Every structure is written in structure tokens, then in C-alpha cells.
Amino acid sequence: MADTAQLKYTYSLRLGDNAWILSHRLSELCSNGPFLEEDLALTNLALDLIGRAQGFLKYAAELEEKGRTADDLAYRRNERQYYNNLLVEMPNGDFATTIARQLYISVFEYYFFTALQNSKDETFAGLSAKTIKEVKYHMAHAADWVVRLGDGTEESHAKMQQALNELWMYTGELFEMDSVDEALMAEGIAVDLAALRPLWESHIRKVMEEATLEMPEGGYMQTGSRQGIHTEHLGHMLGEMQYLQRAYPDAKW
Amino acid sequence: MVGQVYSKEEILELLSEIADPEIPVVSIREIGMLRDVHMTGEGCEVIITPTYTGCPAMGIIEADIKALLDSKGIKSTVKLVYQPAWTTDWITSEAREKMRRYGIAPPEHSSCGNITKAEEHITCPQCGAKDTEVISRFGSTACKALYKCNTCKEPFEYFKCH
Numbered sequence: 001m002a003d004t005a006q007l008k009y010t011y012s013l014r015l016g017d018n019a020w021i022l023s024h025r026l027s028e029l030c031s032n033g034p035f036l037e038e039d040l041a042l043t044n045l046a047l048d049l050i051g052r053a054q055g056f057l058k059y060a061a062e063l064e065e066k067g068r069t070a071d072d073l074a075y076r077r078n079e080r081q082y083y084n085n086l087l088v089e090m091p092n093g094d095f096a097t098t099i100a101r102q103l104y105i106s107v108f109e110y111y112f113f114t115a116l117q118n119s120k121d122e123t124f125a126g127l128s129a130k131t132i133k134e135v136k137y138h139m140a141h142a143a144d145w146v147v148r149l150g151d152g153t154e155e156s157h158a159k160m161q162q163a164l165n166e167l168w169m170y171t172g173e174l175f176e177m178d179s180v181d182e183a184l185m186a187e188g189i190a191v192d193l194a195a196l197r198p199l200w201e202s203h204i205r206k207v208m209e210e211a212t213l214e215m216p217e218g219g220y221m222q223t224g225s226r227q228g229i230h231t232e233h234l235g236h237m238l239g240e241m242q243y244l245q246r247a248y249p250d251a252k253w
Numbered sequence: 254m255v256g257q258v259y260s261k262e263e264i265l266e267l268l269s270e271i272a273d274p275e276i277p278v279v280s281i282r283e284i285g286m287l288r289d290v291h292m293t294g295e296g297c298e299v300i301i302t303p304t305y306t307g308c309p310a311m312g313i314i315e316a317d318i319k320a321l322l323d324s325k326g327i328k329s330t331v332k333l334v335y336q337p338a339w340t341t342d343w344i345t346s347e348a349r350e351k352m353r354r355y356g357i358a359p360p361e362h363s364s365c366g367n368i369t370k371a372e373e374h375i376t377c378p379q380c381g382a383k384d385t386e387v388i389s390r391f392g393s394t395a396c397k398a399l400y401k402c403n404t405c406k407e408p409f410e411y412f413k414c415h
Contacts, residue, residue: 041391130339137390
């Protein structure tokens with residue numbers, strides 16, 4: 001692989017992994033949603049994310065030129081070879097936790113893909129233009145729930161606040177940049193994550209104010225996913241997700 | 254035996270018969286998923302685009318295209334493209350009317366708008382009233398939302414602006 005192709009492979013893999021791991025988390029809620037319409041909503045989000053993951057992992061596989069497919073990348077890597085942000089691998093927890101994770105990530109994705117649709121790489125730009133339409137619905141879904149629970153009963157308010165506080169330490173990592181981001185930014189391909197941070201913060205703050213919640217501030221931030229270092233939750237998730245492909249390699253429907 | 258030679262327009266016409274697997278009253282051409290046909294030396298390449306990235310109907314549509322063209326003796330490949338991104342603005346007015354008669358409220362606004370605004374006062378496909386409200390932004394398929402009509406009290410599906 002030429003240098004740029006190598007960098008784009010890593011970039012596409014990260015975006016694919018974020019969508020893929022979050023889609024699996026949300027699909028765990030299939031038939032476990034709090035009520036029917038919400039069950040459908042959460043699995044609809046999972047479906048959008050599976051589609052997005054297919055797009056980015058397929059592109060990563062093409063850039064790699066080693067004959068691997070999107071499925072190989074999805075199912076046949078070990079924990080340390082996944083580059084998703086820690087936030088998306090966090091367990092569903094209670095409903096407030098699922099919604100807090102959705103708010104943080106979908107607002108981030110809204111600004112991220114809005115910027116990436118101007119990428120000089122046509123595939124990134126094309127997938128982003130498509131994704132942004134779907135993310136608008138994810139973001140509205142999460143914000144509606146945060147307001148409803150935050151500005152709801154004493155108990156729902158407390159649970160929503162607690163969930164937002166607990167996941168806060170995984171949000172700093174969303175804006176971390178390394179040499180891959182920097183080299184691709186110089187070519188007009190990647191997004192300047194530092195520039196997204198104020199947009200993300202002010203958007204989250206607005207939702208929290210409407211929800212009568214306190215915005216968490218600063219504090220210690222977890223990191224590691226850029227090096228493939230994850231929380232203890234990812235391994236357990238992969239154990240379930242990859243079981244069939246590991247037990248029956250090359251199984252076909 | 255030499256098979257009949259088809260023009261691009263004739264192939265597009267043939268493919269107009271293929272229905273959307275999830276809304277069988279409209280064709281893939283009317284809904285805007287069938288983008289183009291490129292004639293190649295041996296046959297043709299059919300360009301399609303998904304409505305949503307995770308649209309599970311794409312595999313079925315690809316198989317339907319290949320089977321139909323194969324039955325006419327036309328060699329074909331199917332290519333999936335993401336750009337330009339599909340939009341509900343491409344759905345023809347005939348297809349919108351067919352959807353409405355089928356019981357699905359067709360998209361009412363342009364795709365670029367604010368989604369919260371675009372969700373208000375959707376016309377009920379059953380009784381035509383505008384006093385309707387959204388139950389959930391997500392329905393039985395990625396492209397639809399759930400609504401209820403406050404006039405005839407019936408629930409219905411709305412094809413979301415996208």
C-alpha cells in the first residue's frame with residue numbers, strides 16, 4: 001500500500017469499527033427495549049449503523065489490498081485490533097445509560113460527518129453525505145429522550161444525570177488526534193477534531209439545559225482506542241459477536 | 254440462436270417492472286434506487302443506490318435485477334453506489350400517489366429541511382385529515398415513521414423525508 005492508502009485504511013477502519021461496535025450494542029436491545037416503539041427505534045439505529053459499518057469496512061478492505069472482505073474485518077480480528085472509541089463499547093446499562101451514550105456519540109457524529117462530507121476522498125465524502133441524513137434522526141431521538149427523562153420525574157432526572165456523568169470520561173477521546181489524522185488533514189481528507197469540540201460542547205450544553213440537567217465539566221478522561229487498548233467490556237462483546245465465525249469458519253447462510 | 258439486442262432505454266424499461274420489496278406498489282425506478290444502466294461489450298452494468306445505508310432490501314433487488322435480465326438473455330452486473338446520496342426528492346409524483354393509496358403517507362417536504370418541522374401535520378393517507386401526530390420516528394423499516402390520525406383515529410406509516 002502506498003502511504004496515503006495505508007493512512008486511509010486506518011481511518012476507514014476506525015470509522016467502520018465505531019459504527020460496527022455501536023450497532024452490535026444496540027442490536028443487543030432487540031426484543032429488550034422498554035416498549036415496542038422504542039425497541040423498533042433502537043434496532044432501526046442499529047441497522048443504520050450496520051449499513052455504515054459495511055460501507056467503511058468494505059472501503060478499508062479495498063484499500064488494504066490483501067484480499068480481506070468487510071466481513072473478515074468485522075469478525076476476524078482480535079480485541080487489540082479494533083480501533084473504535086471506548087464510548088461505543090460501553091454496555092447498554094439502564095435505559096438512561098443507553099440514551100446518554102447515544103446523545104454523546106450522535107451529536108459528535110453529526111458534526112464529524114458534516115465536516116467529512118467535504119473530504120477530498122470521494123468515498124469518504126459520499127458515505128458521509130449519506131450518513132448525515134441518518135444521524136440527524138439518531139441525534140433527535142437521543143435529545144428527545146434526554147429532555148423527557150431529565151425534565152421528568154425526580155427518579156428519571158437522577159438516573160439521566162448519573163448516566164451522563166458516568167459516561168462523561170469517555171467523551172474526551174472522541175477529539176483525540178494522532179499522526180494518521182494529521183497527515184490526512186494535510187491532504188484535505190480527514191476532519192480537524194479539535195475544531196469540532198466547541199460545536200459538540202455547545203450542542204450538548206443546550207440539550208442539557210433544556211433537560212434541566214447539569215453539564216459535567218472537565219475531569220479525568222479515559223483513552224486508549226487509537227492504540228487498540230480497550231475497556232474490559234469489548235472482549236466479552238466480541239466473544240459473543242464472533243462466536244459463530246470462530247466456531248464455524250467460512251459458514252454460509 | 255442470436256439473442257435480441259436491447260438498447261439502454263429498453264433495459265431501463267424492463268427494470269421498471271422490479272418492485273421495491275418492502276413497498277411492492279412502487280418500482281425501484283420510481284423510488285429512485287435505479288440510477289443508470291451502462292452498456293458494456295457483453296451486456297450491461299446496472300447502477301443502484303440504497304435508500305438507507307443499512308437497507309436490507311438491496312440484496313433482494315440485486316438478485317431480482319440479475320434474474321430478470323438473465324431471463325431475457327442479457328448478461329449483467331450490478332453496482333452499488335452511495336454518491337449522490339439518495340433522497341426522497343427523487344420519488345416520482347405517481348409513486349407518491351401509489352404509496353398513499355397503499356396506506357403509506359408519502360414524504361411531504363424537501364429532504365434538506367429540519368426534521369422536527371418536517372414531521373408536523375402529515376396528511377393521513379386514510380381520511381386526508383391533517384390533525385396527525387408522530388408516535389415514533391422509527392417504524393417497521395428504516396424509511397418509515399409511525400403516526401396516528403386524531404380525526405379517524407387510525408395509525409399509519411409515513412415515508413420520512415430523507
